[in-house]
Amino acid sequence: MPQILTSRFLFGPGPSNCYPEAMAALSWPVLGHLDPVFIERLDRVCEGLRTVWGTSNARTLPLSATGSGGMEAAFVNTVSDGDVAVIAVNGLFGARMCEVARRCGATVVRVDHEWGQPVDADRVLSAHPHPKVIAAVHAETSVGVQSDIAALGAGKGDALLITDAVTSIGGLELLADDWGIDVGYAGTQKCLGVPPGLSPFTVSDRAFERRVKDPRSWYLEIGLLGGYVGAASGSRTYHHTAPVTMIAGLEAALDRILAEGLDVVQARHRAAGTALQEGLQEMGLELFAAEGARLPSLTTVKVPDGVNSAAVRAYLLEHFSMEIGAGVGEYTDTVWRIGMMGPNANSASVTLVLGALKEAMAKASV
């Protein structure tokens, strides 16, 4: 038998708890992927995604894969054997970009940063004289750091700018067109408040013209995907069976976010993140991410000396049914990651997390 259902407060790095509108939409009647009602739904989703991406790109769509699939789609469509990819690395997902780009055949120029620090645009832009692509993570989930993508866009020259917006889309300011993002990918399970499984994806006309014409991947080829959403001519060409139910959930979440107001939602994320970070510091804890580059949607905080990270997380799970995240890599046991995303980005969440963490630190470590 399956285990008894357990509800969870999801304050980790994602998935977050989802907007109730999104969860309700998952049980809407299933539609065929060629049904006119579904096609209209898909069009509305693409339009809503343009709003949260801050773009007018025709090729803006929910990719039928998770955020990591979106990362792969970004590179497989832009680099092939011998193309130079300059990649900023200030956490796990920048490092993953290097591996994905390498497999696509790119010559990777990796620009490492200390974890916890934002991307240094000058170093990245001067790393190679004429890269095919420059790539960076807007909101590094592994370290809780946001970087200045606009600075990369301003100096990119002929290069295409790839941006990971998994932990910013729907919660932080994101202006793909103004910032010069050519290819962007994201996830649904963070600030958008939808379960994981789709990757909001956007490609500029400039990137589309300079795309890899016969990429190794059929499933992720932007030419075929663009045809499916009718991006080019208004006519549609069957590609694969769209995940219709997840797309219904995404539609409902986008409607909810845009009804609340994207600026209001962003302000709610900022307020929750700021309150959490202040509260943690008032408890005597030290934040991990550099001041001035701290993500509101995901806060990283150092585990105090003498406190057992895993024991605290286990206590929270057992006594509060609450998930917070461990750190990543060498920081697994020395950093916690606490998300305030989607419907969780509010002052009640902050109070709950701070109270629970205080109790857990007192009781779990003795």
Place this chain on the structure above:
Amino acid sequence: MPQILTSRFLFGPGPSNCYPEAMAALSWPVLGHLDPVFIERLDRVCEGLRTVWGTSNARTLPLSATGSGGMEAAFVNTVSDGDVAVIAVNGLFGARMCEVARRCGATVVRVDHEWGQPVDADRVLSAHPHPKVIAAVHAETSVGVQSDIAALGAGKGDALLITDAVTSIGGLELLADDWGIDVGYAGTQKCLGVPPGLSPFTVSDRAFERRVKDPRSWYLEIGLLGGYVGAASGSRTYHHTAPVTMIAGLEAALDRILAEGLDVVQARHRAAGTALQEGLQEMGLELFAAEGARLPSLTTVKVPDGVNSAAVRAYLLEHFSMEIGAGVGEYTDTVWRIGMMGPNANSASVTLVLGALKEAMAKASV
């Protein structure tokens, strides 16, 4: 505003209507992808998938992509530049395999069959003396034909056998181990009665040993995916954020199917398909797929002369909120595809479809 919700009878080639247990599970509380309760769920799903695949393969898992993503995973993990892939083509999905394999660098030996006919194992097995892989579709959704995979397995020699089971898994007999399937992929939105978005995937130890060691795809690499589900050592390595909600739906559907009894479910699909095919012939219609190779889960029937296929389908959609499928390729306007899958595989569905089709043919074509 989104369009008013419309329920649909989904009697097309898929997605089908889903098991109510699966739809209910989609609104279960979202869990973190590292939550112990989710890990137990994932283990149960992998075990249930082994049962419906008819395999004991450790590397049996729900891939975070649709069936077409599963197809790509099958080839990207088994063929690279210059490897020979013999591919049986008796419909659209066999043809798609050729394109996907080509992009992976394979030298494709394509063995074409007349559409509507099953795969001729002798021709396929004699097409090349020492291919790296042999691939065929078990249940060709585009033509409603099933083929003898066991015959390919018996004669495969050193080759790895890749099989598409998208429209057979969960509804037709499928014995991956007995038939000699090395790599199999499927979809959830047909006989399994779950919305589209996951690809049940299985890889034999033999195929794993002979896999492409550094495949072009990071997202679909079976080595990394096997690590995530703890296939090798029992320990787990984070790969990507699993689509936790879709996996909950799949768990519920598998539980439902196995509680009903896999043999009972298969018998229900056979009975519904047979009754539909007899009923269509009694109406004077001619079936498209060759006798003896007709899929119970998906029936293809010729559109009678003088009948407008699109008008009939539009009538069904408008008056019955019912979807049936058009044909594929050159048969778009001359063949209908009618699915009896998952919860829809029952006698009431047959009566409803036959009655609705009779009315639509009488009224929509005048």
